Amino acid sequence: xxxxxxxxxxxxxxxxxxxxxxxxxxxxxxxxxxxxxxxxxxxxxxxxxxxxxxxxxxxxxxxxxxxxxxxxxxxxxxxxxxxxxxxxxxxxxxxxxxxxxxxxxxxxxxxxxx
Amino acid sequence: xxxxxxxxxxxxxxxxxxxxxxxxxxxxxxxxxxxxxxxxxxxxxxxxxxxxxxxxxxxxxxxxxxxxxxxxxxxxxxxxxxxxxxxxxxxxxxxxxxxxxxxxxxxxxxxxx
Numbered sequence: 001x002x003x004x005x006x007x008x009x010x011x012x013x014x015x016x017x018x019x020x021x022x023x024x025x026x027x028x029x030x031x032x033x034x035x036x037x038x039x040x041x042x043x044x045x046x047x048x049x050x051x052x053x054x055x056x057x058x059x060x061x062x063x064x065x066x067x068x069x070x071x072x073x074x075x076x077x078x079x080x081x082x083x084x085x086x087x088x089x090x091x092x093x094x095x096x097x098x099x100x101x102x103x104x105x106x107x108x109x110x111x112x113x114x
Numbered sequence: 115x116x117x118x119x120x121x122x123x124x125x126x127x128x129x130x131x132x133x134x135x136x137x138x139x140x141x142x143x144x145x146x147x148x149x150x151x152x153x154x155x156x157x158x159x160x161x162x163x164x165x166x167x168x169x170x171x172x173x174x175x176x177x178x179x180x181x182x183x184x185x186x187x188x189x190x191x192x193x194x195x196x197x198x199x200x201x202x203x204x205x206x207x208x209x210x211x212x213x214x215x216x217x218x219x220x221x222x223x224x225x226x227x
Contacts (some may be wrong), residue, residue, distance in 0.1 A: 004157070033215075035217075040219065041201060041219060041220050041222075042217065042219050042220075043217040044217070045214065045215065048214075056214065077159070087148065090157050090158075092157070101159075102148070102160040102163065103148075103160065103205070103215060104157075105157025105158050105159070106157050107155070108155070108157055108158055109156050
């Protein structure tokens with residue numbers, strides 16, 4: 001039973017396309033996140049949702065739009081994809097807003113924009 | 115600006131040897147510090163968590179230390195195994211309402227036979 005699952009695992013698409021990455025957690029956590037891991041392996045937070053409400057929105061282009069239909073799901077939609085969007089995107093979740101809870105990560109989605 | 119810096123960036127050791135990874139942070143206010151292990155192609159997995167009052171915590175062959183005064187942490191791996199080859203990421207949680215996680219750049223460890 002996968003705790004945090006992302007789909008798809010790999011995504012290759014052309015510049016200008018619109019794509020979505022889905023994330024689901026079955027841990028009953030209240031907070032979910034999207035992180036971007038660039039080629040230098042730095043993990044940078046993009047968004048954080050607590051009980052379906054946006055609480056962190058770092059400086060990311062507005063082409064990126066998160067959607068949380070319920071607290072178990074946090075999807076990431078990207079419009080007009082650019083070459084620089086190529087990276088690995090990780091979804092994560094925590095309990096208690098992350099104060100003490102361990103962050104559980106999905107396996108990542110490797111996005112390649114060509 | 116809150117930052118987490120790790121050293122070395124990469125490390126190669128022989129199987130059975132010990133090694134120590136370093137983490138310095140400027141995150142404030144501080145809530146806790148975690149070390150994560152990230153295998154290639156996988157998401158990070160937590161190894162250990164350190165709170166302000168804790169100095170040392172062990173998890174099998176992994177021992178983490180924390181000096182909250184100097185804002186430094188280390189992860190010591192004893193009797194390394196081939197399966198320890200991975201990236202080790204230091205993550206500091208801010209002690210505020212947002213509980214922002216700040217990630218270090220990681221240390222890439224390779225254990226060779």
